[in-house]
Amino acid sequence: MKILLIILMFAGGLSAxxxxxxxxxxxxxxxxxSSETWLTLKVGTALKDDAVISxxxxxxxxxxxxxxxxxxxxxxxxxxxxIKKMNIDELLLALAMEDIMNAPKEIRNSSDNTAVYGTKEGxxxxxxxxxxxxxKRLNGAVQLAENSLEESAVVAAKETYRKYPDTKKLPAxxxxxxxxxxxxxxxxxxxxxxxxxxNLKLTDEERTEINTKTESIKMKLLSE
Amino acid sequence: xxxxxxxxITAMFANVNILSQSFFGLNGYWGLSSNFNTPLYSYEGNTxxxxxxxxxxxxxxxxxxxxxxxxSNIYSISLSKTLGNxxxxxxxxxxxxxxxxxxxxxxxxxxxxxxxxxxxxVNYKELFGLGYSYKFSEDFSVGTTFRFFTQDFFQEFVTxxxxxxxxxxxxxxxxxxxxxxxxxxxxxxILNENLTFxxxxxxxxxxxxxADNSDFKDLELRRExxxxxxxxxxxxxxxxxxxxxxxxxxxxxxxxxxxGDLGFGMTLFHDKYQEPEMAGMIPTISYKGKIxxxxxxxVKYFSNRKKDFGVxxxxxxxxxxxxxxxxxxxxxxxxxxxxxxTARERTVKLxxxxxxxxxxPTFSENYVEYPFAYxxxxxxxxxxxxxxxxxxxxxxNEENIQSPVSTIAPHDTVQVPFYIIIPESYSxxxxxxxxxxxxxxxxxxxxxxxxxxxxxxxSINSWDGRVSNLRYFIKKDLDFSMSHSKAVLSSNKTxxxxxxxxxxxxYKAKILFNEYVANLVYISxxxxxxxxxxxxxxxxxxxxxxxxxxxxxxxxxxxSVGIQTAxxxxxxxxKVRHVNLLFNTKLSPNQAKLLTNNDTKYFIRENxxxxxxxxxxxxxxxxxxxETAWKLGAEKFNKEAIxxxxxxxxxxxxVDIY
Numbered sequence: 001m002k003i004l005l006i007i008l009m010f011a012g013g014l015s016a017x018x019x020x021x022x023x024x025x026x027x028x029x030x031x032x033x034s035s036e037t038w039l040t041l042k043v044g045t046a047l048k049d050d051a052v053i054s055x056x057x058x059x060x061x062x063x064x065x066x067x068x069x070x071x072x073x074x075x076x077x078x079x080x081x082x083i084k085k086m087n088i089d090e091l092l093l094a095l096a097m098e099d100i101m102n103a104p105k106e107i108r109n110s111s112d113n114t115a116v117y118g119t120k121e122g123x124x125x126x127x128x129x130x131x132x133x134x135x136k137r138l139n140g141a142v143q144l145a146e147n148s149l150e151e152s153a154v155v156a157a158k159e160t161y162r163k164y165p166d167t168k169k170l171p172a173x174x175x176x177x178x179x180x181x182x183x184x185x186x187x188x189x190x191x192x193x194x195x196x197x198x199n200l201k202l203t204d205e206e207r208t209e210i211n212t213k214t215e216s217i218k219m220k221l222l223s224e
Numbered sequence: 225x226x227x228x229x230x231x232x233i234t235a236m237f238a239n240v241n242i243l244s245q246s247f248f249g250l251n252g253y254w255g256l257s258s259n260f261n262t263p264l265y266s267y268e269g270n271t272x273x274x275x276x277x278x279x280x281x282x283x284x285x286x287x288x289x290x291x292x293x294x295x296s297n298i299y300s301i302s303l304s305k306t307l308g309n310x311x312x313x314x315x316x317x318x319x320x321x322x323x324x325x326x327x328x329x330x331x332x333x334x335x336x337x338x339x340x341x342x343x344x345x346v347n348y349k350e351l352f353g354l355g356y357s358y359k360f361s362e363d364f365s366v367g368t369t370f371r372f373f374t375q376d377f378f379q380e381f382v383t384x385x386x387x388x389x390x391x392x393x394x395x396x397x398x399x400x401x402x403x404x405x406x407x408x409x410x411x412x413x414i415l416n417e418n419l420t421f422x423x424x425x426x427x428x429x430x431x432x433x434x435a436d437n438s439d440f441k442d443l444e445l446r447r448e449x450x451x452x453x454x455x456x457x458x459x460x461x462x463x464x465x466x467x468x469x470x471x472x473x474x475x476x477x478x479x480x481x482x483x484g485d486l487g488f489g490m491t492l493f494h495d496k497y498q499e500p501e502m503a504g505m506i507p508t509i510s511y512k513g514k515i516x517x518x519x520x521x522x523v524k525y526f527s528n529r530k531k532d533f534g535v536x537x538x539x540x541x542x543x544x545x546x547x548x549x550x551x552x553x554x555x556x557x558x559x560x561x562x563x564x565x566t567a568r569e570r571t572v573k574l575x576x577x578x579x580x581x582x583x584x585p586t587f588s589e590n591y592v593e594y595p596f597a598y599x600x601x602x603x604x605x606x607x608x609x610x611x612x613x614x615x616x617x618x619x620x621n622e623e624n625i626q627s628p629v630s631t632i633a634p635h636d637t638v639q640v641p642f643y644i645i646i647p648e649s650y651s652x653x654x655x656x657x658x659x660x661x662x663x664x665x666x667x668x669x670x671x672x673x674x675x676x677x678x679x680x681x682x683s684i685n686s687w688d689g690r691v692s693n694l695r696y697f698i699k700k701d702l703d704f705s706m707s708h709s710k711a712v713l714s715s716n717k718t719x720x721x722x723x724x725x726x727x728x729x730x731y732k733a734k735i736l737f738n739e740y741v742a743n744l745v746y747i748s749x750x751x752x753x754x755x756x757x758x759x760x761x762x763x764x765x766x767x768x769x770x771x772x773x774x775x776x777x778x779x780x781x782x783x784s785v786g787i788q789t790a791x792x793x794x795x796x797x798x799k800v801r802h803v804n805l806l807f808n809t810k811l812s813p814n815q816a817k818l819l820t821n822n823d824t825k826y827f828i829r830e831n832x833x834x835x836x837x838x839x840x841x842x843x844x845x846x847x848x849x850x851e852t853a854w855k856l857g858a859e860k861f862n863k864e865a866i867x868x869x870x871x872x873x874x875x876x877x878x879v880d881i882y
Contacts, residue, residue: 031821031822031824033824033855033859034822034824034825034854034855034856034858034859035822036820036821036822038821049863049867050824050859050862050863052822052823052824079824081862081867090869093869093872093873094869094872096872097866097869097871097872100871100872100878101827101828101829101871101878102829102830102831104832104880133823137823162813162828162836163813163816163823163826163828164813164814164823165812165813165814165836166814
């Protein structure tokens with residue numbers, strides 16, 4: 001219901017930004033739009049909204065936009081479109097998109113084909129070795145938060161969890177972004193995250209923290 | 225009935241007040257709104273021929289008069305037939321007659337010295353009648369009745385014949401039969417449930433001849449023109465008060481009561497030509513069955529009946545009615561009426577139908593899932609009714625299409641949905657204004673009620689502009705698409721056989737796209753005012769189309785080989801809306817690297833089993849190659865659907881085909 005109301009109330013738009021590279025240190029690359037090619041980023045390069053920046057080890061880049069200065073540290077990746085100020089309403093809309101995007105839960109009429117003999121249709125037999133780009137994405141999201149772009153950070157993290165499922169198994173990142181939701185007062189969304197995190201392999205300290213925050217949120221929700 | 229006056233008449237017949245008409249009915253007066261139809265067979269009290277008969281009606285009156293002799297105990301046999309708003313009736317009235325026999329006062333002595341008197345007689349008969357009425361509405365009816373009368377006059381007289389030495393008296397007779405028709409008009413008006421009125425003429429129309437014999441002229445029934453008004457007032461459901469007044473000065477007052485199937489009536493009547501003020505009464509008990517009515521009634525006069533009286537008195541008082549006059553006697557009557565409905569009584573009424581959507585023949589599944597019209601229907605009975613709604617669109621359906629059965633409480637009004645099925649064979653390329661026929665069935669083969677309304681039937685290429693309905697164009701041409709896709713993929717079998725099965729969807733989509741766009745060009749829809757969508761085979765035939773046509777065609781090719789697709793509806797404010805599509809690679813997110821090094825080119829959707837799968841956007845209108853179409857599709861989707869939160873704001877919709 002909260003999301004629906006926000007959809008109705010929300011009338012503004014997110015404006016695209018153009019950033020200029022102020023400072024580059026070490027190995028910093030970028031992709032433009034849907035390009036498959038990574039290019040070396042240089043000082044003075046103008047980055048459009050659809051660009052993605054990636055830094056190597058011991059590397060960093062400083063970007064300057066209209067009203068934002070953003071520093072991306074080592075082993076990180078961020079979409080330029082994520083470097084923007086969002087409010088809570090926009091964050092909720094972005095979180096809601098995850099469900100809206102999903103395929104319908106009831107298929108009206110099956111269009112399945114006969115599986116190829118000896119295999120199961122859709123079975124993934126190809127083993128893929130994942131690189132660390134998902135972790136770079138999460139690092140980038142952390143830095144969005146550290147640059148006071150917490151809402152954008154959560155959106156970037158959530159997208160990373162979907163596209164790089166292994167990153168969803170990293171408790172430290174999960175707790176970090178769940179805490180942002182909690183701090184922003186989005187208790188139901190934070191609680192969903194904490195409950196999901198409890199299923200991961202946690203240290204004692206992490207489990208204690210999760211339990212404490214879970215109970216705290218439940219109390220708050222009950223008192224509302 | 226025959227009355228013999230033992231009177232010496234010194235003068236022949238003088239001017240006698242005999243009228244053929246008054247509103248005297250043998251069952252009394254019951255008004256229009258009575259639960260009973262039997263009293264309405266009386267043309268006397270119901271000149272307007274108003275009737276409750278729904279189909280066929282039959283009535284029979286048998287009576288006994290407390291007199292020495294009676295001409296007939298069968299007073300009347302009536303038949304009534306209703307056809308729509310028309311009612312026709314006829315009656316045969318053998319008991320409606322009155323005969324008077326007079327002693328002329330002349331006598332003669334025959335050879336054996338006995339004296340013999342000469343007689344005269346007159347017999348008034350109403351033989352039969354015809355009625356017609358038309359109901360302009362349930363509240364207003366106009367009708368007419370025509371009645372046929374005969375008057376038989378007879379007299380004896382003596383003619384002297386002079387011979388040489390004597391006078392011989394010859395006994396001779398003369399007679400004359402005078403026939404005439406009389407017609408009257410009547411109006412029945414039901415003001416409300418409590419008050420009804422009737423207005424009627426008396427002797428308005430007369431057709432026939434006068435008596436030739438001057439001796440008989442003064443004894444003819446008089447046909448003075450007049451009128452009447454009747455009022456029927458129902459203060460409570462169980463009782464009614466009725467009043468009739470004639471311009472002759474005669475009137476009747478009646479009180480009726482009802483208790484279930486029983487009825488009670490008491491009519492008091494005043495006759496200008498009879499004493500006392502209230503000349504008599506007609507008590508009645510009645511019973512109403514399902515198909516018949518039974519009336520037992522009596523006519524009781526409050527004065528002694530005249531058997532012998534002087535002709536001067538007869539001439540002075542006259543009679544006002546063949547049935548009811550100073551010389552009539554008390555009667556007991558039994559009336560049986562039947563209402564035979566060969567046409568079944570309507571139990572449910574279709575008040576109105578609202579068509580909620582025009583017909584787009586290609587959206588056939590939509591009409592099976594959602595009604596195209598709603599009917600407002602009312603149960604006219606005291607019982608629960610199970611109603612079967614049906615509909616048929618002229619030019620589209622050969623037979624009626626049944627909608628779900630509804631049960632309606634007694635006298636309740638409900639809305640019922642009407643569904644329709646568009647036959648697979650329907651292929652009209654013209655937009656036509658047709659008619660939808662709506663029927664309600666209960667138990668019979670014939671509909672209880674029906675309704676007709678105009679409906680717009682679009683062509684098979686018509687589209688209502690909703691992207692969600694483009695799926696019907698995709699599904700309808702799957703046979704063609706499957707044939708085409710298989711042919712294309714077969715020609716690329718060598719390539720496909722060497723690929724990992726996980727990448728099968730991706731490469732099939734790529735091969736089909738490149739082949740699809742190779743010979744196509746983008747053609748904007750020339751039918752700017754009306755949306756028009758091509759079926760995939762038409763896009764191939766025409767070698768092009770707009771974004772709707774191209775997306776429909778490509779989606780149909782993919783779906784036909786089992787690749788799941790979804791249309792993406794971009795509702796750009798103030799601009800032309802745009803459609804492209806997403807397709808499911810069936811790859812998991814961890815396999816994305818098999819497709820691309822750019823994680824902004826794909827999107828994750830959870831499938832029905834809860835597993836995340838990679839979907840790729842394709843801008844079909846690029847008409848270049850798959851990679852370019854994918855790139856353009858991804859950039860548009862990233863910008864408008866994701867970054868600008870278009871999906872959450874409802875500006876971008878994903879419409880799954882299945």
